[in-house]
Amino acid sequence: MENHSEQQFDVIVVGAGIMGSCAAYQLAKRGQKTLLIEQFDFLHHRGSSHGESRTLRAAYSKDYYPSMVLESIRLWEEAESEIRYKVYTKTPHLNMASSDNPSLQSVIASCRSNSIPHQILNRQQVADQFKGMFNLPDDWIGLVTEIGGVIRPTKAMSMFQTLAIRCGAVLRDNMEVKEIKRDEEKGGIWVSAGGTHRFWARKCVVTVGAWMGKLVKMVTGMELPIQPLHITICYWRIKEESTEPDFSPESNFPTFSSYGEPHIYGTPSVEFPGLIKITVDGGYPCDPDRRTWAAATGSDGNAVAAWIDQVFGGRVESAGGPVVTQPCMYSMTPDHDYIIDFLGGEFGKDVVVAGGFSGHGFKMGPVVGRILADLVINGEADGVDLSHFMLGRFEAHLKGDVKEN
Numbered sequence: 001m002e003n004h005s006e007q008q009f010d011v012i013v014v015g016a017g018i019m020g021s022c023a024a025y026q027l028a029k030r031g032q033k034t035l036l037i038e039q040f041d042f043l044h045h046r047g048s049s050h051g052e053s054r055t056l057r058a059a060y061s062k063d064y065y066p067s068m069v070l071e072s073i074r075l076w077e078e079a080e081s082e083i084r085y086k087v088y089t090k091t092p093h094l095n096m097a098s099s100d101n102p103s104l105q106s107v108i109a110s111c112r113s114n115s116i117p118h119q120i121l122n123r124q125q126v127a128d129q130f131k132g133m134f135n136l137p138d139d140w141i142g143l144v145t146e147i148g149g150v151i152r153p154t155k156a157m158s159m160f161q162t163l164a165i166r167c168g169a170v171l172r173d174n175m176e177v178k179e180i181k182r183d184e185e186k187g188g189i190w191v192s193a194g195g196t197h198r199f200w201a202r203k204c205v206v207t208v209g210a211w212m213g214k215l216v217k218m219v220t221g222m223e224l225p226i227q228p229l230h231i232t233i234c235y236w237r238i239k240e241e242s243t244e245p246d247f248s249p250e251s252n253f254p255t256f257s258s259y260g261e262p263h264i265y266g267t268p269s270v271e272f273p274g275l276i277k278i279t280v281d282g283g284y285p286c287d288p289d290r291r292t293w294a295a296a297t298g299s300d301g302n303a304v305a306a307w308i309d310q311v312f313g314g315r316v317e318s319a320g321g322p323v324v325t326q327p328c329m330y331s332m333t334p335d336h337d338y339i340i341d342f343l344g345g346e347f348g349k350d351v352v353v354a355g356g357f358s359g360h361g362f363k364m365g366p367v368v369g370r371i372l373a374d375l376v377i378n379g380e381a382d383g384v385d386l387s388h389f390m391l392g393r394f395e396a397h398l399k400g401d402v403k404e405n
Helices: 018-029 066-083 102-113 123-129 153-166 209-220 298-311 362-378
Strands: 006-014 034-037 054-057 088-090 093-098 118-122 140-145 148-151 170-172 177-182 189-193 197-206 227-237 255-258 264-266 275-280 324-332 339-342 351-355
Touching: 006 018, 006 189, 018 034, 018 153, 018 197, 018 362, 034 153, 034 197, 054 066, 054 093, 054 255, 054 362, 066 088, 066 153, 066 362, 093 102, 102 118, 102 140, 118 123, 123 140, 148 255, 153 170, 153 362, 177 209, 197 209, 197 362, 209 227, 209 324, 209 351, 227 298, 264 298, 275 298, 339 362, 351 362
Parallel strands: 006 034, 006 197, 034 170, 093 255, 197 351
Antiparallel strands: 054 148, 088 148, 093 140, 118 140, 177 189, 189 197, 227 275, 227 324, 255 264, 264 275, 339 351
């Protein structure tokens, strides 16, 4: 590889997680000479876009997300048809909580207002629908939507990167960005990365996940309220007397979310034979460059074990704790909404930033990629209200409007 290289592009995408990979694919597909650069190896496990599974669901408490999910599903399937293999397995999705739980009631209201087909079931109906696999407490109800599924993250990342290359994009990894500057003479953006490499482009997209706060502060001095969280994904052993196919997507076992303290979610058994993913939605603040990598279950692990004993009625082994744990990161805004906006300031509309997705973003990769390509090429995005995702919402008060998803 040459040193002291300078190359020119239409668009540089910084960060090759799911959002950056989808954006690079969309841009290259539309004829933009695109460079996608990543600070680590492609498909690395240091950020938020790796692992064995992600949930796809259209059941949200906020009305502006379901339509994005529906478009994203269409784009997932379109990409699968181009690559000719599958990364998305359809399953139902089950939300569960006490009947008066405000989060669940908000999701029910959103399903109604967005015309998302759904069923509201009592505990016995939930047991009947899922072959007795779920044993909810007496005062709990279930919300079932057929729009759901499981996405294989690493395979999906590879799919979009491969499609981007097919469309003419240039991909370079182990290229840590050291500087993003405006070209004061001819316009456009200079990106310095990987030591001695400089790249020029008319536009730049920044999608660096948990590193977003650090990079934006380095480039502009602006403090973004995006907090990286270290999280621990947990897999629990299905008891031998249980039949694992009952927990599989082929047996109609759903992805699920249980509201309460703690908020627990999980997926069917697809990754590790004999294990099922059941984990807490949350973690603790971290510096993405200085993580301990230690599994953090603690009291949450005890709460999950008690939940397993209640809901799965002896079908899943809880006593020994999770069998497999995997580290990951969320990068959260105070209101749990995304940031998708022009960076502004001296960069105007030439730099687009997108972050704060983790916790509920992976499924949205294809639609976010489409939106970012629209913003770069047209200066606006059709079919989505981006007012919810603007940087300016944090100016009045740093914490934004804290809301449930």
